[in-house]
Amino acid sequence: MQITGQCHCGAISFTALVDPSRVIVCHCADCQVFSGAPFRAVLPVPAEQVQLTGTPTHYVKVAASGNRRVQAFCPACGTQLYASEADGPPKLLNLRLGCVAEREQLTPSVQIWGVSAMPWAGALEAVPLHREGMASPLMQPHAPG
Ligand SMILES: [Zn+2]
Ligand SMILES: [Zn+2]
Numbered sequence: 806m807q808i809t810g811q812c813h814c815g816a817i818s819f820t821a822l823v824d825p826s827r828v829i830v831c832h833c834a835d836c837q838v839f840s841g842a843p844f845r846a847v848l849p850v851p852a853e854q855v856q857l858t859g860t861p862t863h864y865v866k867v868a869a870s871g872n873r874r875v876q877a878f879c880p881a882c883g884t885q886l887y888a889s890e891a892d893g894p895p896k897l898l899n900l901r902l903g904c905v906a907e908r909e910q911l912t913p914s915v916q917i918w919g920v921s922a923m924p925w926a927g928a929l930e931a932v933p934l935h936r937e938g939m940a941s942p943l944m945q946p947h948a949p950g
Contacts, residue, residue, distance in 0.1 A: 810905040812884035817859030819886070821900065823850050828902060828913045832922035835866065839876060839885060843923045846902035846913055847888075852895045855887075865891045 806825050811818035829847045836845035861877035866888075868874070873891035878884060884904055889895035902908050916922070935941050 806907070806910075808905050808907045808911075810886075810900065812859075812879035812882050812886060812904060814879060814882035814884075816881045817857070817861055817879045817884075817886060819855055819857045819900075821850050821855040821898075823848055823854070823900075823911075825911055826914055828911045830913045830916040831918055832916060832920075832926065833918035834921045836918075837921070840901075840903075843926055844916075846908075846911075848900045848902055848905065848911060850898050850900055852889065852898050855898050855900070861886050 806823060807820065808823050809818070809820050827849055829849070830844050831847055832844045836847075837843060839845070859879075862880040864876045864878070866874045866876055875889045875891045875895070877886045877888065879886065885901045886904060887898040887900045889898050902911060905911065933941070938944060
């Protein structure tokens with residue numbers, strides 16, 4: 806399917822032709838830290854099927870194994886856009902699902918790194934869910950981030 810996406814400020818945008826059956830939820834510790842969230846959803850796409858507008862900043866993550874991965878994000882607003890191989894032209898971009906406009910239609914088919922998953926990640930359906938942010942008394946008097 807054809808998708809579009811952009812960072813929060815709009816300086817970087819993309820279109821891509823993706824396989825919607827390939828969405829992954831990753832619970833690894835690096836995804837938790839980079840995303841600031843308990844897990845991250847990722848959509849791997851061949852690089853030649855992605856048209857990018859704008860210039861992301863690259864941070865190269867070096868794993869304990871020595872594996873080097875580019876983490877691409879918007880230098881203006883910090884939105885994470887994708888990860889890719891660090892050496893040579895990238896073959897595969899792991900798009901961050903959060904910046905994809907059609908993300909509601911892109912249901913994950915697998916979860917990985919369960920070893921570091923939050924023990925409560927699978928129990929969220931049982932937690933009270935308000936339609937909007939400030940309805941919960943737990944949010945008062947704090948402003949949402
Ligand atoms: Zn931006
Ligand atoms: Zn991960």
